[in-house]
Structures are given as C-alpha cells and as structure tokens.
Amino acid sequence: MLYKLFSLLGLGVFLYAPIFVVFGSSLNSSRQMVFPPSDPSMLWYQAFFSDPSWTGALVNSVVIACVSSILAMALAVLVAAEAWRRNSKFSRFLVGSISLPFLIPGIVFAVSISLVASIFGLLGTEVGIILGHVALLVAIPLVTTQLGLSQIDTEHVDAATLMGLSERETLFRLVLPIVRPYVITGGLFALIISMNEYVVAFMLSGFSVETLPIKIYNSQRYGFEPTLSVGTIIYIGFSLIVLSYIAITGKLWSLLGMKHSE
Amino acid sequence: MKQMTTIDLRKSNLLTTLPVLLFVLLTSVLPICFLLSNAFSESGNSFDQGSGLSLENFREIFYDSYYIGRMLYTVLLVFLVSVLTLLVALPLTIIIARLRNFWRSTWVVLLLASLALSEVLTAYAWQIILSKSSGLPGWLESLGLLTDSNSWWPGFPAMLLVLVYFSIPIAMVMLLPPVSRMDRSFADSARMMGFSKIEVFLKITLPILRKPIFQTGLLMFLLNTGGFVISQQLGRPSDWMFSVFIADFMRSFNVPFAVALALCLLLTVVFLVGVTYLLFGRQGVNSRAV
Numbered sequence: 001m002l003y004k005l006f007s008l009l010g011l012g013v014f015l016y017a018p019i020f021v022v023f024g025s026s027l028n029s030s031r032q033m034v035f036p037p038s039d040p041s042m043l044w045y046q047a048f049f050s051d052p053s054w055t056g057a058l059v060n061s062v063v064i065a066c067v068s069s070i071l072a073m074a075l076a077v078l079v080a081a082e083a084w085r086r087n088s089k090f091s092r093f094l095v096g097s098i099s100l101p102f103l104i105p106g107i108v109f110a111v112s113i114s115l116v117a118s119i120f121g122l123l124g125t126e127v128g129i130i131l132g133h134v135a136l137l138v139a140i141p142l143v144t145t146q147l148g149l150s151q152i153d154t155e156h157v158d159a160a161t162l163m164g165l166s167e168r169e170t171l172f173r174l175v176l177p178i179v180r181p182y183v184i185t186g187g188l189f190a191l192i193i194s195m196n197e198y199v200v201a202f203m204l205s206g207f208s209v210e211t212l213p214i215k216i217y218n219s220q221r222y223g224f225e226p227t228l229s230v231g232t233i234i235y236i237g238f239s240l241i242v243l244s245y246i247a248i249t250g251k252l253w254s255l256l257g258m259k260h261s262e
Numbered sequence: 263m264k265q266m267t268t269i270d271l272r273k274s275n276l277l278t279t280l281p282v283l284l285f286v287l288l289t290s291v292l293p294i295c296f297l298l299s300n301a302f303s304e305s306g307n308s309f310d311q312g313s314g315l316s317l318e319n320f321r322e323i324f325y326d327s328y329y330i331g332r333m334l335y336t337v338l339l340v341f342l343v344s345v346l347t348l349l350v351a352l353p354l355t356i357i358i359a360r361l362r363n364f365w366r367s368t369w370v371v372l373l374l375a376s377l378a379l380s381e382v383l384t385a386y387a388w389q390i391i392l393s394k395s396s397g398l399p400g401w402l403e404s405l406g407l408l409t410d411s412n413s414w415w416p417g418f419p420a421m422l423l424v425l426v427y428f429s430i431p432i433a434m435v436m437l438l439p440p441v442s443r444m445d446r447s448f449a450d451s452a453r454m455m456g457f458s459k460i461e462v463f464l465k466i467t468l469p470i471l472r473k474p475i476f477q478t479g480l481l482m483f484l485l486n487t488g489g490f491v492i493s494q495q496l497g498r499p500s501d502w503m504f505s506v507f508i509a510d511f512m513r514s515f516n517v518p519f520a521v522a523l524a525l526c527l528l529l530t531v532v533f534l535v536g537v538t539y540l541l542f543g544r545q546g547v548n549s550r551a552v
Contacts, residue, residue, distance in 0.1 A: 004357050008369075011354050015376045015431060018387030021397070025390055075285060078278045094282055100290045105531055106488030107505040111512060111524040112293030115300055135289030196380030198491060203512060213382045217491065220386055229390075232383045239378030247371050 019236055026229035044226035048234075054227060057215035058234070064126055064201075064211060065194035068133035069141075073187040075134065076141035077179075084149040095142065102139035109136065110203035117204055124206025132200040137193055141186030148182025149175075185246050192239050297528070300521040319522035329507075329523070333530055336487065336504040343425045344482040348475060350426070351433040352441075356467070358434070359442040370438065373431045381428065385495035388424045389415055392496075421497035428492060429482050436481065440474035476542060480535065487531055 027040040048054050079098055083091040101109045113132045114123060122128030152175060160170045198213040205214055216231050304316045323329045358369045379387065391397040392414040399411035414420055448470070452462045468475070490505035497503075504527055511520035 007354060008357060011430075012372065014427070015372070018384065018391055018427075019376070019379065021391050022383075022387045025396060075282065078282050082278060082282070094279070094286065097286045097290045098282065101293075103484065104488070105484060105505070105527060107490055107508050108297070108488065108524045108528045108531075109293065111508060111521055112297040113289065114512070115296035115517075115521070116288065116292045119296070131289070135285075192378055196378065196383070198380060198382045199489065199509075202509075213380060216386060217382045220382075220389075220495070224390070228386060232386065235380075235383060236375070236378055240375050243371060243374050243378070247367070 022229045022232050025224075026226055026233050028226050031225065044230050048227045048230040051227065053210070054212075054215065054231065057210045057212045058231070060126065060209060061195050061212040064129050064133060065191050068130050068137060068194045069187045069191040071130070071134045072138040072190045073141045073183055075138050076145050076186060077183055079138075080142055080145040080149055083146065095146075099139040099142065101135045102137070106136075106199045110200040113200065114203040123204060124208035126209055128204045128206075129201050129209060129211070132204045133190075133194045133197060136197070136200055137190040140190045140193070141183055144182045144186030144189070145179060148179040151182075152178050181249060185249070188242050188246055192242055195235065195238065297521055297525055300518050301525040302522075303518050319519050322519065323522060323526060329504075329526070332502075332504050332507065333526065337530065337534065339422075339425075339503060340483055340486045343422065343429060343486050344479045346422075346426050347429040347433050347482050348479055351430050351437060351478075352471075352475065355434050355437040355441050359438060359444075366442075370435075373434050373438075376431045377435065381489050381491040384424060384428050385492050388420070388427070388496060392420055415496050416498045416501070418497060418501045421493055421501050424492050424496050425486060428489075429486065432485065433478050433482055436478045437471075437474055440471060444470055480538070484531065484535070487527065 024037050026044055027037040027042070029037070029039040029041040029043050075098070079091075079094050083095050101113070110132070113135060117123045117128040117131065122131060156174060157170060160174050165173065196213060198217060201211050202214055202217070205211070210218070212231055212235065216228055219225060219228055301319060302315055302317065304318055358366060361369065392399070394400045394403075394411060394413045397413075399408060399414055402408040403411050444467070449462050449466050452466055453459070457465070487503070488505065490503060490509045493501065493503040494506045494509070504523070508520050508523045508527065511517075511523065
C-alpha cells in the first residue's frame with residue numbers, strides 16, 4: 001500500500017513541479033527569475049496586461065482557438081452524421097481522410113499545409129492558422145461525436161418514426177439532445193489544443209501573426225522574463241476552467257469509456 | 263455498428279458532403295501533392311513553387327550519411343522515449359484505475375490538466391527547473407548537496423527527461439479506459455492459485471492489455487517524431503531530432519529542402535508503423551476486446 005502511495009505522490013510532484021515553479025516565478029517582483037520568488041507581487045501580471053504585444057498575442061490565440069473549434073465541431077458533426085446514417089465505404093473514407101492531418105507527424109503536416117496556404121495567399125494570416133487548426137483538430141470532435149451517436153438506441157429512432165416524427169423532428173428532438181454534450185466536449189478539447197498548439201501555427205504564421213505560444217517561444221530565445229510565466233499561468237488557468245467544466249457536465253467518464261458509479 | 267435505417271437514406275446529401283469533400287481536398291490531398299511536388303523541385307529560397315523535376319534535394323540529403331544518421335538517431339530516441347513512457351505510465355495507470363471513485367476522478371482531472379501544458383510551455387517550465395539560478399541545481403547547491411553545479415540543460419538527459427514528462431500524461435489518459443475496463447477475474451484467480459504479483463502482472467495483465475499498450479506506444483512514437491520544440495529547447499545541437507532540421511530549413515526559407523526532409527520523415531514513419539503493424543499489430547487486433 002505504501003509504495004503505491006509514494007509512487008502516486010511522486011507522479012503528482014513530477015507532473016506539477018514545473019507548473020508550480022512557473023507560478024512561483026511569475027510572482028517575482030524583479031526581472032530576475034528566482035524561485036522561491038523574492039518579494040512576491042502581481043507586478044508582472046500588470047505588465048502582461050498593459051503590454052499590447054502580449055495582449056495582442058493572447059487575443060489572436062483566443063480568436064483563432066474559438067473560430068477553429070467551432071468550425072471543427074461543425075465539420076465533425078457533418079462527417080459523423082454522414083458516417084452514422086450511411087456507414088458506407090465512402091463515409092468511412094471521409095472519416096479517415098479528414099483525420100489524416102492528426103495522424104501524420106506534426107511537423108510534416110505543418111510544412112505541407114503551409115505550402116497550401118502560401119498558394120492561396122493565406123500564409124501569415126489568421127485565416128491560414130485557423131485553416132491549419134481546423135484540419136489538425138477536427139479529428140477530436142469527430143471521435144467524440146461518433147461516440148455520442150453510437151449511444152443512440154435504434155429502437156428509439158424507429159419509435160420516433162412510427163409516432164410520425166419527421167426526419168428533421170427526430171434529428172432535433174432525439175438525436176441532437178443526446179449528441180450535443182459529446183460534440184461540445186470534443187470542441188472544448190480542440191479549443192484547448194488550438195490555444196496551445198505551436199508547430200502548425202508557427203509554420204503558418206509567416207512571422208507576421210503571433211499567437212501566445214509563438215510569442216512565448218520567441219521571447220524565450222531572448223532570455224527569461226517573468227511575463228513569460230504570466231502567459232503560461234494564464235493558459236493553464238484557462239485549461240483548468242475548461243476541463244473542470246467538462247468534468248462537471250459529467251461526460252468525461254463516458255468519453256474516456258469508463259464506468260463512473262456515483 | 264448501429265444503423266438508423268428508418269430515416270430516408272436515399273436522399274443524396276450533396277449539401278453536406280460537398281463542403282466536407284472540398285475541405286478534405288484542401289487539407290489532406292493538396293498538402294500531400296504539394297509535399298511531393300516541392301520535394302522534387304530545385305532548391306529555391308522562397309515559397310514559390312519550385313521549377314522542374316529534380317532530385318537535387320535528395321542528392322543533397324543522401325550525399326553523405328549525416329541525415330541518415332540523424333534519422334536513425336531520431337527513430338531510436340523516440341523509441342526509447344515511448345518505451346520509458348510506457349514503463350512509467352502503465353504501473354501508475356493500474357494503481358489509479360483501482361482507486362476509489364473520488365480519487366480516481368481527481369487523478370483524471372489532474373492528468374488532463376497537466377496535458378494542457380503544451381510543448382512550448384513544458385520546455386520553458388523545465389528550463390526554469392533545471393537552471394542554476396532558479397531551479398534544482400541551485401537549490402541542491404544551497405543545501406550543500408552539490409558543489410560547483412551548472413545548469414542541467416541543454417543536454418541529452420534533460421531532453422530525454424522532458425520528452426518523457428510530456429508523453430506520460432497522454433499515455434496515462436489513453437491507457438486508463440482499457441485498464442479500468444479490464445476483467446480482473448483472471449488476475450484474481452491466478453492470485454488465489456498462488457502466483458506472485460509479479461507473475462500475475464507479466465503473465466496475465468500484460469497479455470490482456472497488449473493491444474492498448476501497443477496503440478499507446480504507437481501514438482507516443484508519432485507524437486514525438488512530429489514535435490521539435492522540446493528537442494530544440496533542451497538539447498544541444500548534437501541532440502536534436504530530425505524535425506528540428508526541418509523547422510530550421512523552413513525558418514531559413516530553404517523550403518524545397520525542408521519539404522524533402524519532411525517527406526523522408528513521413529516515409530520513414532509510415533514504413534516503420536507499417537512494418538510494426540504487420541509484425542505485431544495483427545495479434546493485437548485479433549485479440550478479444552477485454
């Protein structure tokens with residue numbers, strides 16, 4: 001029993017030490033990165049929010065992540081619904097090919113999508129990054145939506161049809177309520193990953209658009225600075241809020257395929 | 263698979279499939295086409311589509327054994343990372359899967375939250391921890407446990423540690439569902455028959471879980487070959503993985519050469535995954551889902 005306790009404790013410390021240290025260093029009052037922080041203050045949080053280059057990067061990230069995850073959800077629903085209704089070779093081909101960008105090594109997809117973006121003049125635009133992120137992340141809401149659709153009992157659909165509900169009514173009154181949380185959860189995961197994604201965003205940014213991960217990466221090359229830690233902490237806080245929401249809505253367990261007895 | 267048969271399926275749904283097809287064309291088909299056409303074009307210094315068909319890039323890549331060596335190194339490194347990750351993640355996942363509901367839930371949220379730390383943020387956080395001014399070396403020195411320490415990065419051990427750190431929560435989140443669904447009756451009866459815990463783990467738990475273990479290992483492999491930030495930020499240039507070179511040539515606008523390197527990486531990964539799958543995957547796929 002004791003070794004289990006210690007190994008879990010070790011895991012917790014290992015996983016959270018970096019986050020803890022980054023948080024500590026964001027509280028330093030001087031430019032020096034020391035841990036534990038000397039004379040803790042919120043100075044660098046003020047600095048972060050009063051520096052347009054940081055807030056601009058944050059806004060870019062949020063806009064790109066929101067638009068990408070909404071588009072990814074929409075595409076995922078189209079593809080998943082098609083696959084669910086027909087289950088044809090063609091629909092399986094669609095599922096496979098739309099998930100391809102997620103399955104090949106990240107750098108290879110980043111390079112190849114940047115070639116496409118440059119042809120269409122999208123290199124160095126937010127639209128280009130959104131395109132890359134939707135392509136990369138659509139696989140996530142696709143998987144969760146398919147899982148949601150597989151929970152629907154065919155007998156209920158038959159019953160709805162027998163009761164004279166039209167296809168549209170069945171869709172809105174039976175299918176959507178069951179599937180919605182799965183779609184949203186997939187979208188939220190996509191949102192978190194899009195906010196954090198660097199490789200694809202960097203290749204598509206063409207040195208003219210900065211998202212927060214790009215800004216953090218670039219600033220790192222010129223040395224440490226507590227605003228970097230502030231940016232990191234804002235990100236982790238954001239992800240925690242989104243994940244807690246997913247956990248509270250209760251779909252986390254079935255998404256992970258785990259039974260969760262109350 | 264459950265099928266909704268009663269709803270009219272014959273209606274051709276051009277309105278929904280057309281945008282999807284266009285999107286697939288734009289993000290899956292075109293990228294691969296451009297990857298091929300650029301890799302076989304003459305080295306230029308911009309995003310202009312290279313002119314003519316040329317093997318120049320590949321001649322340069324295979325001119326000496328440098329890039330082949332880097333590729334081999336990368337494959338071995340990523341394999342090592344995947345194995346180390348599984349060695350740490352699997353026993354811990356089994357422990358967590360057997361916890362009571364509340365603690366198991368807490369751990370799932372903790373694992374997912376640490377997943378939110380992206381490559382860039384992970385690399386940055388570990389640079390702080392491993393640096394002398396604000397991290398472990400400095401603390402240990404102030405405690406008198408170390409003398410004359412330097413920062414522990416850049417270097418191979420730092421890079422390996424952080425690559426494994428980055429992979430562990432992802433592997434655990436992937437392993438947790440199959441591990442918690444695992445039928446424990448075999449293990450329990452083996453225990454009752456007098457097998458030791460280690461024997462049960464090696465002879466029963468591992469074989470039952472071989473499919474998820476295999477899939478998780480494969481994902482770790484793909485994920486780590488595709489990233490470059492951790493390797494570049496925590497390793498010395500001699501420790502860099504293949505993807506770092508691709509990123510660097512893209513940065514210096516030698517696009518066709520970077521693309522040719524990316525194609526080499528893609529082909530290597532496809533080849534390795536294919537061979538692995540043929541050798542070991544079939545057994546896993548045919549095994550009964552537990």
